[in-house]
Amino acid sequence: MCRVLIYKGSPELVENFLYKSDSAFVQQAHESQLLNTLNLAGFGIAVWDERSLNPGTPFVYKSTNLPFFDRNLRGLSRKLEASSLLAHLRGVALDEKSTINEANLHPFLFSDFPMSMAHNGDLARFSEMRFDVAEFVRPEIRCRVQGNTDSEWIYALLMSQFSDPAQRQPMETILKAIESTYSILRGIREQRKIDSTSVVNLFLNDGESIVATRYAFDFGCYELDQPKVKDLDISYTSLWYTSGTHYEQQGKEWRMAGGANHTESILVSSEPLTLDTSTWLEVPEYSALYVVREGEKNKLGIHAIAA
Numbered sequence: 001m002c003r004v005l006i007y008k009g010s011p012e013l014v015e016n017f018l019y020k021s022d023s024a025f026v027q028q029a030h031e032s033q034l035l036n037t038l039n040l041a042g043f044g045i046a047v048w049d050e051r052s053l054n055p056g057t058p059f060v061y062k063s064t065n066l067p068f069f070d071r072n073l074r075g076l077s078r079k080l081e082a083s084s085l086l087a088h089l090r091g092v093a094l095d096e097k098s099t100i101n102e103a104n105l106h107p108f109l110f111s112d113f114p115m116s117m118a119h120n121g122d123l124a125r126f127s128e129m130r131f132d133v134a135e136f137v138r139p140e141i142r143c144r145v146q147g148n149t150d151s152e153w154i155y156a157l158l159m160s161q162f163s164d165p166a167q168r169q170p171m172e173t174i175l176k177a178i179e180s181t182y183s184i185l186r187g188i189r190e191q192r193k194i195d196s197t198s199v200v201n202l203f204l205n206d207g208e209s210i211v212a213t214r215y216a217f218d219f220g221c222y223e224l225d226q227p228k229v230k231d232l233d234i235s236y237t238s239l240w241y242t243s244g245t246h247y248e249q250q251g252k253e254w255r256m257a258g259g260a261n262h263t264e265s266i267l268v269s270s271e272p273l274t275l276d277t278s279t280w281l282e283v284p285e286y287s288a289l290y291v292v293r294e295g296e297k298n299k300l301g302i303h304a305i306a307a
Contacts, residue, residue, distance in 0.1 A: 001120060001121065001237060002119070002120045003029070003091070003269075003271070004087070004106075004212075005087040005267075005268070006212055006267075006269075007082060008210045008298060009264055009267075011049065012081060013080070013081055013082075014047060014076070014080045015074075015077040016247060017085070018067070020254070021254045021273040022253055022254050022273065022274050025087060025273060026073075028089065029043075029089045033272070034272075041098070042062070042100060043070070044060070044063075044088045044107055045087040045088070046085065046086045046109060047059045047060075047082045048205075049083055050084075051081075051083075058116065063102075064100055064101065064102060085205070086205040087118075088106035088203075090104070090106065103146040108155040112166050113159060113165050114168050114207070115174075115205070116206070117158060117203065117205075118151075119150075119151035119154055120237065120270060123185070124198045125194050129185075129192060130153065133154075133157055133188060137160045138160045141156050141160050142156060154200065154202070157184060157185075162177055174209065178211065178213060178305070179306070185217070186217060189218075197219050199215075199216045203268075210268070212241070212288065212289045212290075213287070213288045213305065214239040214283045214287060214288075215286055216237065237270075239289075240268070240272050240281065241268040241283055241289055242256040242260075242267050243260055244257050244262050244264070254274045255279060256274075263291070266298060268289060284302060287303060287304050287305055288303045290303060
């Protein structure tokens with residue numbers, strides 16, 4: 001499984017999220033607290049700064065290097081302040097078929113599209129589904145796919161649900177596009193008689209609005225022969241969020257200050273970034289957490305998605 005971090009709020013130094021937190025995002029690649037996996041197949045991040053020259057265009061950095069030893073990433077994280085960000089630690093199966101290259105790194109962001117996306121999970125037997133999925137992707141979007149992951153094809157499929165993906169979308173339209181994407185994938189799985197667990201947690205960010213879904217197809221159904229059930233992580237893939245006024249270090253520990261009644265800043269992650277998890281809440285299963293800007297404030301909401 002991969003790991004994803006998404007943030008919207010007051011400008012924060014990227015280093016605080018990636019390296020300085022008690023259970024910093026980069027640290028989780030090799031020393032996680034909850035999800036017992038290694039994430040050593042690459043790193044990617046998109047950072048928006050509302051005070052920059054082109055605030056709607058993010059700074060994007062991707063590398064197949066291990067982020068803990070990536071001096072370029074460390075240096076950039078000390079200089080960049082994010083009013084919004086989307087970061088991804090890629091994990092792949094220890095299998096000779098796995099491909100590690102820059103084209104397969106998240107977040108995905110096609111040229112001229114404002115919406116980026118990262119994915120945590122996998123579509124079981126995607127090799128059987130690939131051409132079925134492609135039929136639902138508009139030709140002008142299909143030709144932009146460069147990698148061979150299920151994740152990039154999900155992104156292309158999602159972008160195909162918008163009448164004009166080059167424009168920013170209202171939250172209602174984004175949520176409908178997500179539900180439509182899940183519905184198409186569910187139909188293909190039924191057609192192919194695929195009924196094993198497939199986690200499809202999606203994370204969307206256009207710099208102004210963010211969405212994080214916690215979703216799995218056929219949770220609890222596993223193929224018994226390969227791999228063995230005892231080797232599987234059979235818990236529902238976690239997703240946590242915290243909100244407040246700003247992210248800070250208090251003493252030796254990090255926390256979101258201000259309390260949950262404040263939504264100036266919202267941080268969502270595959271697992272909490274702080275040792276004290278009392279201010280973190282789990283995103284409900286089969287739902288989307290979303291954040292939109294309303295006037296001078298961020299509005300946080302939870303939207304149920306059909307299983």
